[in-house]
Amino acid sequence: MTAADLTELNRFTSRKVIPTGAEVHGQGEPIQAYANILRGVIKLTKIMADGRQQIVGLQFAPHFIGRPFADESAITAEAATDMEICTVSKPALDRLMANNPDLEHKLYNQALTELDEARDWMLTLGRKTARERVASFLNLIASHFDTLNSDGICFDLPLTRQDMGDFLGLTIETVSRQMTRLRNDGIIKVAHSRCVTVPSRARLAKASGNHE
Amino acid sequence: MTAADLTELNRFTSRKVIPTGAEVHGQGEPIQAYANILRGVIKLTKIMADGRQQIVGLQFAPHFIGRPFADESAITAEAATDMEICTVSKPALDRLMANNPDLEHKLYNQALTELDEARDWMLTLGRKTARERVASFLNLIASHFDTLNSDGICFDLPLTRQDMGDFLGLTIETVSRQMTRLRNDGIIKVAHSRCVTVPSRARLAKASGNHE
DNA sequence: CGATGTCTTGAAGCAGTTCAACCAGGGTGG
DNA sequence: CCACCCTGGTTGAACTGCTTCAAGACATCG
Numbered sequence: 001m002t003a004a005d006l007t008e009l010n011r012f013t014s015r016k017v018i019p020t021g022a023e024v025h026g027q028g029e030p031i032q033a034y035a036n037i038l039r040g041v042i043k044l045t046k047i048m049a050d051g052r053q054q055i056v057g058l059q060f061a062p063h064f065i066g067r068p069f070a071d072e073s074a075i076t077a078e079a080a081t082d083m084e085i086c087t088v089s090k091p092a093l094d095r096l097m098a099n100n101p102d103l104e105h106k107l108y109n110q111a112l113t114e115l116d117e118a119r120d121w122m123l124t125l126g127r128k129t130a131r132e133r134v135a136s137f138l139n140l141i142a143s144h145f146d147t148l149n150s151d152g153i154c155f156d157l158p159l160t161r162q163d164m165g166d167f168l169g170l171t172i173e174t175v176s177r178q179m180t181r182l183r184n185d186g187i188i189k190v191a192h193s194r195c196v197t198v199p200s201r202a203r204l205a206k207a208s209g210n211h212e
Numbered sequence: 213m214t215a216a217d218l219t220e221l222n223r224f225t226s227r228k229v230i231p232t233g234a235e236v237h238g239q240g241e242p243i244q245a246y247a248n249i250l251r252g253v254i255k256l257t258k259i260m261a262d263g264r265q266q267i268v269g270l271q272f273a274p275h276f277i278g279r280p281f282a283d284e285s286a287i288t289a290e291a292a293t294d295m296e297i298c299t300v301s302k303p304a305l306d307r308l309m310a311n312n313p314d315l316e317h318k319l320y321n322q323a324l325t326e327l328d329e330a331r332d333w334m335l336t337l338g339r340k341t342a343r344e345r346v347a348s349f350l351n352l353i354a355s356h357f358d359t360l361n362s363d364g365i366c367f368d369l370p371l372t373r374q375d376m377g378d379f380l381g382l383t384i385e386t387v388s389r390q391m392t393r394l395r396n397d398g399i400i401k402v403a404h405s406r407c408v409t410v411p412s413r414a415r416l417a418k419a420s421g422n423h424e
Numbered sequence: 425c426g427a428t429g430t431c432t433t434g435a436a437g438c439a440g441t442t443c444a445a446c447c448a449g450g451g452t453g454g
Numbered sequence: 455c456c457a458c459c460c461t462g463g464t465t466g467a468a469c470t471g472c473t474t475c476a477a478g479a480c481a482t483c484g
Contacts, residue, residue, distance in 0.1 A: 046335045048421060054338040056331040067328075069321055074328055101313035108320040109281055115323055116279075116286055118330040119268040123258045125337035126266040126381030130440065161463060169338030174440055176464055192449090193463060209260060342472065373431060383473055388432055404481080405431060425484100432479070439472085447464070454457085 012092035017084050024065065024077040024085070031073050033087045034066030040083020041158040045076045045166065055167035057118065058158075060144050064110055066090075068097065081158045125169045128209050133168040134178040135208035138188060142198050151189070152199040161193075182207065224304035229296050236277065236289040236297070243285050245299045246278030252295020253370040257288045257378065267379035269330065270370075272356050276322055278302075280309065293370045337381045340421050345380040346390040347420035350400060354410050363401070364411040373405075394419065 015038070018024070024035060027047060042065055044057040056075060059065060065077055065085075097104045124136050145155035157164075161179075165172045182188045187207050189197040198204050205211055227250070230236070236247060239259060254277055256269040268287060271277060277289055277297075309316045336348050357367035369376070373391075377384045394400045399419050401409040410416050417423055 044331070046331065048335070048339065049423065050421075052339040052421075054335040056334045067324065069324065075331060101316065104313065104317060104320060108316060108323065111320065111323045111327055112279065112281065115327045115330060118327060118334065119256070119258065119287060122268045122330065122334055122337060123260070123266040125334060126378075127260065127264040166338075171441060172463080173442080173465085177440090180464075209262075211261065384431080385433085385474085386472060389472095392432075427484085428482085430479105430481080432477105434477080435475090437472105437474075439470105441471090442469070443467090445464105445466080448462090449460105451460085452458080454455105 012096075013086050013088045015084065015086050018079050018082070020079055020082050022079045024079065025073050027073060027076040029073055030071055031067060031090055033089050034064065034068075034093050035088065036086045037061040037063050037065065038084040038086055040085075041080040042083070043078050043080040043159070043163060043167075045078060046074070047076065053166045054169065055163060057114065057121075058140070058167070064107060066093075068094070068107065080163060130168075130170055130174050131178050131181060131207065132209040133170060134164070134175060135182060135187070135204055136210070137164060137168055138182070138196065138198065139201070139204050139208045139210070141196075142201060142204065149197065152197055153201060154195070154197045157194045157196060224308075225298050225300045227296065227298050230291050230294070232291055232294050234291045236291065237285050239285060239288040241285055242283055243279060243302055245301050246276065246280075246305050247300065248298040249273040249275050249277065250296040250298055252297075253292040254295070255290050255292040255371070255375060255379070257290060258286070259288065265378045266381065267375060269326065269333075270352075270379070276319060278305075280306070280319065292375060342380075342382055342386050343390050343393060343419065344421040345382060346376070346387060347394060347399070347416055348422070349376060349380055350394075350408065350410065351413070351416050351420045351422070353408075354413060354416065361409065364409055365413060366407070366409045369406045369408060 013036075024042065025031060025033075027045075037059060039061055042059040042063075043055050044059065045053055045055050047053050058080070067073055097107065124133055128136065141155060141157060142153050145153075147154050159167065161172045161175050164170075164175045168175065170178075179188075179190065183190050185207075186199070187203050189199070191197070202211075225248075236254065237243060237245075239257075249271060251273055254271040254275075255267050256271065257265055257267050259265050270292070279285055309319070336345055340348065353367060353369060354365050357365075359366050371379065373384045373387050376382075376387045380387065382390075391400075391402065395402050397419075398411070399415050401411070403409070414423075
């Protein structure tokens with residue numbers, strides 16, 4: 001967004017710090033506000049009546065969260081980590097968007113990116129093996145937290161094993177087993193179960209099925 | 213779209229009839245044109261290097277096809293049935309969109325709908341059983357071709373069993389087996405493998421896992 | 425009619441789930 | 455300071471739902 005957009009927006013926004021697990025908005029509830037992520041990771045989940053759960057998207061800073069032009073949300077947005085967000089009341093942003101094609105254009109672009117990501121993930125869910133799925137997830141996270149170290153890329157996983165399972169369409173046990181397999185194969189190094197080092201992005205990408 | 217939009221568009225469009233299996237544009241190819249579906253069904257697929265395939269979306273008339281603001285397509289768009297489309301050159305529509313926030317707004321809205329649909333399907337791929345997936349697919353088609361009959365809703369499947377498998381993340385054999393199971397359970401009636409009758413949408417929805 | 429592509433059915437195999445036990449870290453309270 | 459528990463993670467063994475492989479049925483078309 002441009003500085004002007006942001007200044008305009010700031011008049012209707014409020015900054016919030018929210019803890020892991022907090023719900024930003026719930027599935028089936030009316031939408032009252034949008035938000036921007038300043039720090040942390042949001043997970044977007046869908047829940048079936050019998051409790052089965054699927055994470056349908058992860059969003060990182062400085063992403064926009066919300067579903068314009070709908071009264072009710074079909075998904076739950078929940079803090080995967082401790083985070084900081086900047087909320088905007090729905091009517092305020094809707095008004096701003098109506099008068100500002102440029103803003104709408106930017107949000108449109110983000111929606112298209114999310115659509116590309118969602119479709120990428122559909123391939124992962126529909127056609128990849130458990131090992132490839134876990135590698136795909138690690139690869140996704142690596143692409144967002146690329147703290148380069150002497151031994152490669154190093155990062156903390158923003159998700160629990162349960163969340164990883166819900167994102168990958170697997171059980172927690174399968175995720176765990178595939179993590180140890182990837183560790184034994186030397187594709188990742190694991191310090192304390194949440195802290196991962198990737199010596200070679202290329203090898204990880206290969207394990208994820210993205211290249212032949 | 214408004215009549216004015218359409219008139220403007222028509223100056224840069226050409227109508228085409230294309231047969232089943234024809235590629236509208238291919239994965240990894242530069243995007244040269246958009247299109248509107250007048251009749252028939254488009255399948256959007258992603259293919260892995262080793263040949264595994266996933267259909268990431270189905271589009272029906274009068275949907276718009278294309279990925280604005282990208283030079284290259286990440287997916288293949290292919291005719292699932294014989295169809296009629298109306299193509300628009302990319303530069304022409306891009307120009308029109310830049311000068312016409314209303315048009316962009318409409319396309320934005322469609323992208324958001326596609327995003328909702330993609331995320332719905334992620335739940336299907338990640339967490340539903342084979343039976344539920346096949347029922348979900350039939351339910352999806354039923355919602356687009358609701359020719360009401362004396363014995364319920366009746367329609368022709370626009371996809372082969374292979375395509376259904378690629379859409380559902382299943383093999384062709386599993387799709388076939390679940391179709392016969394749904395038939396034996398009285399949830400559908402099948403005339404000639406492509407022609408299906410649904411006596412009760414409610415029972416089908418229940419089998420798809422959407423209600424408890 | 426054979427020939428070809430699409431669909432169904434059966435039997436065996438296997439990847440991922442389920443169930444259960446165990447382990448590690450990190451509060452908390454006695 | 456240690457026993458306690460509690461949450462999150464790992465590992466093992468048995469099971470099962472889907473896949474794989476193989477054969478046969480059905481329809482359409484030259």
